[in-house]
Amino acid sequence: MGKQLLRGTLQNSEGRELETDVLVIGGGPAGAWAAINAASKGARVILVDKGYCGTSGATAPSGTGVWYVNPTPEDREAAMKSREALGGYLADRKWMTSVLNKTYDNINQLDAWKYPFPLDDEGKPHRNSLQGPEYMRLMRKQVKKAGVKIWDHSPALELLADEYGVGGASGVFTTTGEQWTVKSGAIVIATGGCAFLSKALGCNVLTGDGYLLAAEAGANLSGMEFSNAYAIAPAFASVTKTAFYTWATFYYEDGSIIEGAGSQKGRSVIAKTLQTQPVYARLDKADDEMQKWMRKAQPNFFLPFDRAGINPFTQRFPITLRLEGTVRGTGGIHLVNENCATKVPGLYAAGDAATREFICGGFTGGGSHNAAWAMSSGSWAGEAAAEYALKLGANSSKRNVVGVSSTPIVSNFKRDTQYGTVSHEITKAVQAEVNPYDINLFRTESKLQPSLQRLDQIWKEIRAGILIDEANVVKAREAAAMTATARWMYSSALERKETRGMHKRLDYQEQDPAQHYRILTGGLDKIWVKPESSLKHKEVITR
Known part of the structure; x- marks a missing residue:
């Protein structure tokens, strides 16, 4: 280091x-x-x-x-x-x-x-x-x-x-x-x-x-x-207030209803649909009183709709899933x-x-x-x-x-530079690994392992000094941090060979009682992963 x-x-x-x-x-x-x-x-x-x-x-x-x-x-x-x-x-x-x-x-x-x-x-x-x-x-x-x-x-x-x-x-x-x-x-x-x-x-x-x-x-x-949290948002806006979609019905482009999109597993249904076609929503389950309460409780939720001239309670609007990690x-x-x-x-x-x-x-x-x-x-x-x-x-x-940075940067900071060329490319490369639903949401070893290998290669290039001449040290540092975060995420996801909580493995679809523990990770050039001491399952669920 x-x-x-x-x-x-x-x-x-x-x-x-x-x-x-x-x-x-x-x-x-x-x-x-x-x-x-x-x-x-x-x-x-x-x-x-x-x-x-x-x-x-x-x-x-x-x-x-x-x-x-x-x-x-x-x-x-x-x-x-x-x-x-x-x-x-x-x-x-x-x-x-x-x-x-x-x-x-x-x-x-x-x-x-x-x-x-x-x-x-x-x-x-x-x-x-x-x-x-x-x-x-x-x-x-x-x-x-x-x-x-x-x-x-x-x-x-x-x-x-x-x-x-x-x-x-x-x-x-x-x-x-x-x-x-x-x-x-x-x-x-x-x-x-x-x-x-x-x-x-x-x-x-x-x-x-x-x-x-x-x-x-x-x-x-x-x-x-x-x-791997993804939040529902209008395709044209950044507001991710998923709770309001409890009152939504979700539709295909032809106007037919997407069955199961509003259920507890609805996020997965929406993600699978978005892989092949657009998804639309309408908050048509909210009555007049609820509509008034929603506008009062979360006024910023409605700003993008008002600007676009859309009434989300009566008109369908396109949605997406934004990664909130x-x-x-x-x-x-x-x-x-x-x-x-x-x-x-x-x-x-x-x-x-x-x-x-x-x-x-x-x-x-x-x-x-x-x-x-x-x-x-x-x-x-x-x-x-x-x-x-x-x-x-x-x-x-x-x-x-003394400083303990793993990514020392040796250039002048320029306030007017939002991204240097290299940090921008690294950010896009990391997003290409963490944004796709078929890697990060619907997890399998066959998808996670190659993705992790690509992230490891990005980290090696960072450690070799690829960011050394970046004009904006903040953006360079962000690129390094996002790379490191993705590597810890996927290393831990590969270690947990089961489905538990929001971590869903398509190749291990059941919750395994033998893996009732938290997983620790760390390291920089070489990522390590290990289970924390097992938890007392019965005590946790009965006391």
Whole structure:
């Protein structure tokens, strides 16, 4: 692994160097909660975001449900039991209980911060959903109020580490081209998941950057086989609010109904149909009252239709399936305890950057579970990172940390270059492996193995320096991260020779009780995959 400081490889202006206790990488919900909670422990905190904290990421432009459940035994039991079978019984009741408790507290905290929850018919706040723009605007305000330094448009490009663990990161200010370096006692990775630049709403910054940062420092990943989430969207838009299609009927081009497209297995039916012909939808199951509620609950869902002059309740419109990968999947950085620590000392992970198997198993967390996980894991990671860093004290600034990037880049950063030629080609090549339904959704060894071999070859070319002269280091780094993410996904998918959760193998169509375990993966040049210790199947499903 190449260990070079980006300061030594990026040839730009002077840059900025600072020391802090906790560095939070990522400015979505998980990063915001992490920063606030770290600061509450008395730690100095810097938050860096690839975009603008408060507007970038999957949550900011959307409405989302929240796994907010009243603290009664009956309600909590029903909430935990409802998704266990779908997730292949890989969830953990202890984690689920902790997340439900923390989410309940955090939602009530949002109310205390004056989040504008709508009122029900009895005048009580309706607290199981959030509007992304209002939510993230409030979170940015609270992050600043906590005394956190926010660096917008400042993606991290590599971590700094020594034999004792991580100790900072380096990156670039994309508005000026300056490099930044932050030495820190602890780091929280909250960079979100990876949607492979599929044009899903809010996902253009979610390219698996945090996975690569963590793996380069020695962390493991888990559940990467559960990373093939596809969302229904209008063919002419990026909005992926699949829940509304519960009220849809799906049609062939000739107007006849596609049987089974609206069932639990409807996504597979739609995907199979899309391989040979267009698919159309109409939200014709929603009555007048439901239509009013839908427009109020998710106004951005209807913007593309209004602009196109389409009434989705009365007119058919073409749809597609957009890959959301680990954003709506469950794979991510493996956590070793409920403090959201990784195996690397000083490194923590939260939100979609971390595995959600603990509460979702092998099935998508959708919006509600993922939203609850973001605010819960973010809070725990921030608190733990602060405590770790404060124990180190002044010793952390004396460490001789160096960069651990596997893809050092040695060119000037150019803000006006969206893609360099090579990074653009790599991105397209990776998308050609992860987007097709017959590779990623309908999985077989005969399809996955050749695809993985092609991805391995792309990685070899990256490691040989193919990106070395790229003008836009951020896009080059994204291309490398997406390549690495796809390799971990398919290596894990080949290892799990069964169908469980959202991972469906056509050559192993049954769930195998002998494979009732989570799968860990990691490595860079050589990917390794191994089962985690087996879970107690009976205990999980009966207690």
